[in-house]
Amino acid sequence: xxxxxxxxxxxxxxxxxxxxxxxxxxxxxxxxxxxxxxxxxxxxxxxxxxxxxxxxxxxxxxxxxxxxxxxxxxxxxxxxxxxxxxxxxxxxxxxxxxxxxxxxxxxxxxxxxxxxxxxxxxxxxxxxxxxxxxxxxxxxxxxxxxxxxxxxxxxxxxxxxxxxxxxxxxxxxxxxxxxxxxxxxxxxxxxxxxxxxxxxxxxxxxxxxxxxxxxxxxxxxxxxxxxxxxxxxxxxxxxxxxxxxxxxxxxxxxxxxxxxxxxxxxxxxxxxxxxxxxxxxxxxxxxxxxxxxxxxxxxxxxxxxxxxxxxxxxxxxxxxxxxxxxxxxxxxxxxxxxxxxxxxxxxxxxxxxxxxxxxxxxxxxxxxxxxxxxxxxxxxxxxxxxxxxxxxxxxxxxxxxxxxxxxxxxxxxxxxxxxxxxxxxxxxxxxxx
Amino acid sequence: xxxxxxxxxxxxxxxxxxxxxxxxxxxxxxxxxxxxxxxxxxxxxxxxxxxxxxxxxxxxxxxxxxxxxxxxxxxxxxxxxxxxxxxxxxxxxxxxxxxxxxxxxxxxxxxxxxxxxxxxxxxxxxxxxxxxxxxxxxxxxxxxxxxxxxxxxxxxxxxxxxxxxxxxxxxxxxxxxxxxxxxxxxxxxxxxxxxxxxxxxxx
Numbered sequence: 001x002x003x004x005x006x007x008x009x010x011x012x013x014x015x016x017x018x019x020x021x022x023x024x025x026x027x028x029x030x031x032x033x034x035x036x037x038x039x040x041x042x043x044x045x046x047x048x049x050x051x052x053x054x055x056x057x058x059x060x061x062x063x064x065x066x067x068x069x070x071x072x073x074x075x076x077x078x079x080x081x082x083x084x085x086x087x088x089x090x091x092x093x094x095x096x097x098x099x100x101x102x103x104x105x106x107x108x109x110x111x112x113x114x115x116x117x118x119x120x121x122x123x124x125x126x127x128x129x130x131x132x133x134x135x136x137x138x139x140x141x142x143x144x145x146x147x148x149x150x151x152x153x154x155x156x157x158x159x160x161x162x163x164x165x166x167x168x169x170x171x172x173x174x175x176x177x178x179x180x181x182x183x184x185x186x187x188x189x190x191x192x193x194x195x196x197x198x199x200x201x202x203x204x205x206x207x208x209x210x211x212x213x214x215x216x217x218x219x220x221x222x223x224x225x226x227x228x229x230x231x232x233x234x235x236x237x238x239x240x241x242x243x244x245x246x247x248x249x250x251x252x253x254x255x256x257x258x259x260x261x262x263x264x265x266x267x268x269x270x271x272x273x274x275x276x277x278x279x280x281x282x283x284x285x286x287x288x289x290x291x292x293x294x295x296x297x298x299x300x301x302x303x304x305x306x307x308x309x310x311x312x313x314x315x316x317x318x319x320x321x322x323x324x325x326x327x328x329x330x331x332x333x334x335x336x337x338x339x340x341x342x343x344x345x346x347x348x349x350x351x352x353x354x355x356x357x358x359x360x361x362x363x364x365x366x367x368x369x370x371x372x373x374x375x376x377x378x379x380x381x382x383x384x385x386x387x388x389x390x391x392x393x394x395x396x397x398x399x400x401x402x403x404x405x406x407x408x409x410x411x412x413x414x415x416x417x418x419x420x421x422x423x424x425x426x427x428x429x430x431x432x433x
Numbered sequence: 434x435x436x437x438x439x440x441x442x443x444x445x446x447x448x449x450x451x452x453x454x455x456x457x458x459x460x461x462x463x464x465x466x467x468x469x470x471x472x473x474x475x476x477x478x479x480x481x482x483x484x485x486x487x488x489x490x491x492x493x494x495x496x497x498x499x500x501x502x503x504x505x506x507x508x509x510x511x512x513x514x515x516x517x518x519x520x521x522x523x524x525x526x527x528x529x530x531x532x533x534x535x536x537x538x539x540x541x542x543x544x545x546x547x548x549x550x551x552x553x554x555x556x557x558x559x560x561x562x563x564x565x566x567x568x569x570x571x572x573x574x575x576x577x578x579x580x581x582x583x584x585x586x587x588x589x590x591x592x593x594x595x596x597x598x599x600x601x602x603x604x605x606x607x608x609x610x611x612x613x614x615x616x617x618x619x620x621x622x623x624x625x626x627x628x629x630x631x632x633x634x635x636x
Contacts, residue, residue, distance in 0.1 A: 036619045171627045195630060295485045303484075319523065323485070340587045396621075403621045410622065411631035424634075
């Protein structure tokens with residue numbers, strides 16, 4: 001058998017068994033390349049105390065994860081204590097054994113589902129997981145341990161590796177050199193990539209969808225809907241329905257106040273809950289602006305009331321203010337990269353994550369913009385108009401991280417073994433465990 | 434506001450046993466503290482000026498003060514009204530510059546960051562062993578050489594990427610293009626340059 005034939009054979013195997021795992025704060029996305037898109041489960045777990053009611057329903061597990069957990073809420077007396085969201089701001093705390101137990105169970109269930117679909121040649125999946133760009137070392141180590149353990153139990157992991165989420169986005173977008181701005185629920189990471197992620201240039205901000213949610217909840221309260229303001233789902237729906245990104249916040253707010261009817265909107269959140277923003281339509285711009293620039297004076301009252309309490313990030317010796325405007329974070333990241341690639345990086349900025357997914361309603365084009373236009377505008381303002389800045393949204397904000405993972409699983413050579421320092425390569429059965 | 438701040442600063446230094454110097458040059462108030470001359474610049478922040486805007490204003494005042502008065506005084510201070518730490522540059526910025534920070538509140542003046550001696554420090558503190566200087570210089574030269582080499586390598590990498598590699602070096606067709614087509618790969622895999630890029634990686 002020639003080397004080429006062997007390569008083809010191995011490649012065929014990878015096509016069938018390349019597997020991706022995206023560990024997000026809200027959702028765990030997992031599955032094989034063959035399916036073309038991942039399955040999604042809520043990143044949540046419920047620890048169940050012994051209960052006759054649950055036994056009656058045939059539940060004998062002590063832990064239920066993902067969406068299944070939600071089904072049992074009503075049967076469990078102390079949901080607050082037992083319901084655990086294992087990730088916060090993209091991180092699982094080092095000593096939080098309950099949280100790690102949930103991640104392990106979600107991972108195991110994923111493999112159990114896909115193991116049912118394998119063929120006779122199956123000898124384990126090539127698995128690539130994605131973590132936040134600022135995930136600490138112990139998270140990498142813990143995932144390696146979990147996958148080795150599951151392989152010993154089920155024989156499903158032939159090789160395992162971990163990559164940063166922004167790198168996965170760049171891969172899904174087919175860009176070798178770019179800047180990925182990934183904004184999730186709890187954090188926003190600016191990661192320059194030049195064949196490898198430039199780790200020392202990553203700038204992380206502890207803000208994201210959670211801050212937009214917080215502003216949306218306050219708006220609901222101001223509009224007299226305090227009951228809905230404490231309902232997470234209602235707040236998120238309201239935010240998605242009414243949120244707008246202003247090109248210039250001050251100008252948009254003042255024009256909206258001059259002519260409130262232009263930005264007035266009525267939202268039907270349920271059959272019983274209709275919200276009319278009346279003359280408070282200008283609030284809509286605050287929801288879109290907060291991810292870009294929470295330091296704006298308009299948010300001062302929210303900061304004072306503790307609605308926006310964004311913590312600073314410590315990276316090495318540097319403290320990065322959580323309220324740093326987004327364009328400043330991009331410039332900060334680029335300035336830490338080698339001089340020769342800065343222009344290339346600025347010419348390919350990719351925005352990824354639900355926080356950048358905002359519509360521009362018809363008739364409001366002079367006040368509201370999409371996220372790439374806003375980012376480009378802010379960068380041009382910051383750097384001067386003569387710089388070639390190009391910004392685009394990832395084509396598939398929901399699944400791009402998972403897509404990057406499966407491409408990695410497909411192409412990384414088999415003999416490229418795990419390197420602790422670089423945090424790259426395959427962690428393999430028979431070699432490492 | 435400015436007068437109130439100046440008065441509070443004056444009372445503070447006089448209560449420390451300092452002697453006021455009139456007229457102050459390049460600062461808003463000046464004092465003699467033992468052998469040292471101390472200069473203070475008062476920065477007035479409006480009620481509406483908070484957060485990054487206020488911090489920027491203080492930072493500018495700090496730079497201005499260093500530029501105009503660092504040769505005239507042994508210690509320099511910025512005095513601001515009580516506005517909260519979020520509206521001020523980080524304490525590390527003050528420490529690095531050597532400028533001290535005085536916060537004037539209802540309860541009087543608080544020295545948030547002590548000023549560093551800008552000149553006339555005891556020679557024992559300033560003296561640096563000559564071998565240390567030589568080593569620092571050697572390290573600086575080494576870093577400069579490495580930076581230059583790094584830039585050359587990046588340039589080379591860019592050139593390599595833009596040119597076609599020789600036949601022998603080209604990555605093995607990732608299990609051949611026909612196989613890719615045959616398997617009806619999803620769009621995000623087809624023609625993805627990372628397939629070739631990753632296939633080159635070796636441990």
